[in-house]
Amino acid sequence: MGDEVKLFGMWASAFSRRVELALKLKGIQYEYIEEDLSNKSDLLLKNNPVHKKVPVLVHNGNSIAESLVILEYIDETWKVNPILPQDPYARAMARFWGRFIDEKVIGTLHRAIIFEGKEQEENIKEVHKELKLLENEVKGKDFFGGDTIGYVDIVAQVVAFWVELLQEIGGLELLTKDKFSFLYEWIGKLQNIEAVNECRPPREKHLEYIRALVENAKSGSK
């Protein structure tokens, strides 16, 4: 009650989207402030002077950066609809897979799209290996979190919704239905959740945005 919650984000940022989803799943009222990353606001720089990046959550004047740190903060501050499991080992596993997505999968996907020839092939193989590890985690469950959407699901949205666009842009086979049927089912279940859909960028605009990113990165890597 009386909480002032502001989120500095960017519409196409998967990291911003995951924070917004967590806030929505918990039913927290917040003010969303869209940042132009080519011309960052003084408020963003003041609230995240170290990394100067979105997302930043500002709660009653306290600013928190880094999406995984923000997710934990949200879960500890507003107890309704827990994001992380309660058991310490299950919590550790959730954190492990969250880090795996951010530190491994996102980088491998990036290289699979940007590189060409043999390097690209190697990275596509690595994407498949990493997706298989995720597939094994969600197999036999509705969500990574069990019966309901949780921390790893929120973090893994980037896998659920970016990969399909990357496939289209690069003409690649990354997350195919025959190889990853359980991940496919999981993506279908995510799409049945209203808050998830509310947080997804409009597809065509998102596709063009990522296409431009990929082209920039490709010309930079040559």
Next chain:
Amino acid sequence: MGDEVKLFGMWASAFSRRVELALKLKGIQYEYIEEDLSNKSDLLLKNNPVHKKVPVLVHNGNSIAESLVILEYIDETWKVNPILPQDPYARAMARFWGRFIDEKVIGTLHRAIIFEGKEQEENIKEVHKELKLLENEVKGKDFFGGDTIGYVDIVAQVVAFWVELLQEIGGLELLTKDKFSFLYEWIGKLQNIEAVNECRPPREKHLEYIRALVENAKSGSK
């Protein structure tokens, strides 16, 4: 009571040392298993099949990898002598600075040592900037955690004890007393803690180990 706790580590790994320190600070009995990273044991590969790295904590048969994830697990499983603060915002800040050390400072230090000429100069400047941010966090307090050693202190041991060795090896000025008096005071306070000293590798052996690492990395980067 009746807990079986095993830690797979490597003597010179700062990530292993931080887990060992957390266990000691909480007075948890554990079996330490030293890994030869050039010839990893089947047990390590079984317990950390994804990253195949130390440290790995195995608690009653459950294995947990990634040092920051392990620290949270230890703190949630054994409540005595808390590592993280209790307040959600203070917890978020501790996690933020822990990530900052692992994702920023360690990489910048590495480049400051490995690179030469202008690139080296730039990275030394960046090290100074990053250390200044840490200095500001510990200023006016005994430890990052306040009156007692906590999460950020445990993570930042790598700054406290590696930087001095890197300076000696590279002939660089990184963490000097006149520029970073508060960090210097903090290092002194760490050295008064018995558990901290028990977890530090023997200096000369450690120096030779890091020297070899640096030489390898330098020849690899040419």
